[in-house]
Amino acid sequence: SQQGEEDPQALSIQEGENATMNCSYKTSINNLQWYRQNSGRGLVHLILIRSNEREKHSGRLRVTLDTSKKSSSLLITASRAADTASYFCATDLDSSASKIIFGSGTRLSIRP
Amino acid sequence: KAGVTQTPRYLIKTRGQQVTLSCSPISGHRSVSWYQQTPGQGLQFLFEYFSETQRNKGNFPGRFSGRQFSNSRSEMNVSTLELGDSALYLCASSPYSKDLGTGELFFGEGSRLTVL
Numbered sequence: 001s002q003q004g005e006e007d008p009q010a011l012s013i014q015e016g017e018n019a020t021m022n023c024s025y026k027t028s029i030n031n032l033q034w035y036r037q038n039s040g041r042g043l044v045h046l047i048l049i050r051s052n053e054r055e056k057h058s059g060r061l062r063v064t065l066d067t068s069k070k071s072s073s074l075l076i077t078a079s080r081a082a083d084t085a086s087y088f089c090a091t092d093l094d095s096s097a098s099k100i101i102f103g104s105g106t107r108l109s110i111r112p
Numbered sequence: 113k114a115g116v117t118q119t120p121r122y123l124i125k126t127r128g129q130q131v132t133l134s135c136s137p138i139s140g141h142r143s144v145s146w147y148q149q150t151p152g153q154g155l156q157f158l159f160e161y162f163s164e165t166q167r168n169k170g171n172f173p174g175r176f177s178g179r180q181f182s183n184s185r186s187e188m189n190v191s192t193l194e195l196g197d198s199a200l201y202l203c204a205s206s207p208y209s210k211d212l213g214t215g216e217l218f219f220g221e222g223s224r225l226t227v228l
Contacts, residue, residue, distance in 0.1 A: 043219045
């Protein structure tokens, strides 16, 4: 079973627009991460946010974490064609930090 | 610094056969995790190894096994292959620390297994 569920499952936006993806999880976490995967390739780490942090920025990425609602969001600003990929949230349970569980992913398409 | 290397990249097997996949982590990384990715089930955690010890295992049958060597390289084995084992198998290494836990995972490009 998966710890995280992403919403929406698929998102198509115009180049230059902002993209927002949401992730909900079920149990307490140690930290939450976001990864990107281009079709059929390995995943690439984007950003990690600890359970005691509420917001984090990295370039055009902004991640928020609400532990009371067990949810996180990833915002990509000024989207580019190269942002077309699947995005996954991942959590490690505070009871077992050696096991990272991935959500179902959001498939993002950027239209030129 | 070389990235995570997985071999082979592609392989085709028939039902009933067994397969061994290899993963060389980034130098200095002692934690290696394995995942199975399929269109229907998404990314499923298989197991995690640290210093040659399996610390965690996902919900997979005993046909799926793994090991880690003293140089942190890892192998996973699937015996008695079934059609449903067709998937992309991803390996990831991590510089595990007590403070951050597993932290950031560095993934290889995966081994794509097709079972006929």
